[in-house]
Amino acid sequence: MPKAATRSLNAKKVPQLFVLSGATKWADPQKNPWTMPGMAAYESEGVVYAKYVLQAKPDAKIAILSQNDDFGRDYVAGFKRALGAKAASMIIAEATYETSAPTISSQLSTLKASGANVLFGVVLGKFTSQMIKGVAEIGWKPELFFVPTSASSISFLEPAGLDNAVGLISSSNQKDTMDPQWADDPGVKDYFAFMKQYMPNADLSNSNYAAGYHYATLLMTVLRACKDDISRDNIMRQAASLKEIKLPLLLPGMAVTTGPDDYLPFQQLQLRRFNGKSWVGFGDVLDDR
Template identity: 45%
Template sequence: MKLISRMACITFVSVPLMSAVTSGSAQTRYETGATDAEIKIGNIMPYSGAASAGGAIGRAEAAYFAMINGAGGIDGRKINFITYDDAYSPPKAVEQARKLVEGDEVLFVFSPFGTPSNAAIQKYLNARRVPQLFVFSGASRFADPRNFPWTMMGWLPTYRLEASIHAKYLLKEKPLARIGVLYQNDDGGKDYLKGLKEALGEKAGSMIVAEESFDVAEPTIDTHIAKLKASGADTLIDLAPPKFAAQAIKRVAAFEWRPLHILASFSKSLGGVIKPAGLENAQGIISATISKDPEDRHWENDPGMKAYNEFLTKAFPEGDRRDSNSLIGYGLAQMLVQVLKQCGDVLTRENVMKQATNLKDFRSEVLLPGIKINTSSTNYTPVSQMQMIRLNGEEWEPVGDVISGDIDQ
């Protein structure tokens, strides 16, 4: 599957690629994927398969870039956004990454989705010195500038950091919790479990009573939910991607199990997870976020959310305003536009990484107040704070204050 931003479908005048100075300016430098007319960006999303709800991120990004192109682009250059479906399959992700780099000759790969797919393409992109920019995963392997200098995380905090925030919440609100953990059997799930145990400290042994891992190829997670209930856990930490998160919510209700249910931030989408699972089954679920909720009436008159709603109306009418993935795509696209503006006329892969690691107090106005994006050559984790939230009716409501994670990443 190949989706291209609507405005990016125009025919561009070809300009010879140069790695040195062009005739336009003594300071203008290009590499493969950039010309006077366009900036070619690659993307990989699960438009089909087990994590297809995440495809809304790519669609929102395409619509945002089309809007930017309609307003003249970035310094006169249009964004040519090429996005492919990997069906949440690591081998397919490798195939699509090679196609983007060797066939389409993109400048870099932006916001590829998911831990398994990104792990599969990480070594290839780093060996080719192609930025793997703003990865949509919380696995700490994507925030390792020493070993993978061309790979950088996006809006998701690392799973270890999110685990530390969940642990702080539990230690304060439910210090005698008996925890069952459901996690995907990959780097992300293992990172979270490690971070949870570190953050709970000496209480981890008594508080964590069961751990159930699953593989994405499994058709259902019913047996895992049954085992967690049988363990006597009164708290469920659910680290499943959208498809399996919806299954978990349904099965917990069907088993008449009533634990405190903590849902991973990447699966809290009302449109993509909660409503398909049944609102009545999900009441009281706890999650965490860094962004404003489009459905929260508290933000009705907020300038940032007004701009987002206008984007949905004018540029992305097919988007679901209840789906947090659409908002994530919007915010990630804004962050990338900031990086490209900072690049100026030096559109090389090296400068893209230099500017991506030089974001100072950047804010998309769909982020919660007080949450800012900061990066450096040694900090590839843009987000370090989260707000706990609880589902009440059809809205997520804040619980307590913004919490900072304190795990050494």
């Protein structure tokens, strides 16, 4: 959403609930009290990856490749924040790329030469494929290799070769409705029943449908809490006072909590690892609270 639109809507006191972006700028209740994000913050995701590195490999030598924009900077900021004082010694190499760049091969070669054994790639789109394939082509085998949730789509992994993506780590807070492990889950069953009734011809392998359903259930929670008062003020009041709300497609152990000074509804994530066919969750729920 453009900043100009946000300023205008805030000036007119129009609620903008659950903006589908993890950019930190959308979670600023002091500056934009009528704008609330709907995704885990990019910074929070960076925090979760760093927490895992500290647990699993406290002596890690870390290399970071990031997109040179707010997207990349938010992830790196959260990652470094969670590493704390250890960031200076654990991060031994950093490189960035421009979205207009044709390739990122030179950055990968430089990062490999640093001797890093952990790679955090804050990449998007074609650069996801390029990074995964490029790391394999130069014979680099990081012990821990992270990509953002937004880069974890199979459509990005396939051009790189699924075998090259084995072991890749990302995160999620939502059940994968196509994963057999959730076949008997009541929330997933309700989702499929809804789709069968209202969108019977939809391609259910498209995760955007599940995401839309997921965020719609959150919005419904807010509207129901408003009861008979659906004024703008009350809508924002209820959206900013959610307490441990469970959603049908939210992973077990997670809940939505917001406050007047904390507009981030999702601050919990579970890591997941690619096994060559699908993403498999592992470990405990991690958070940025």
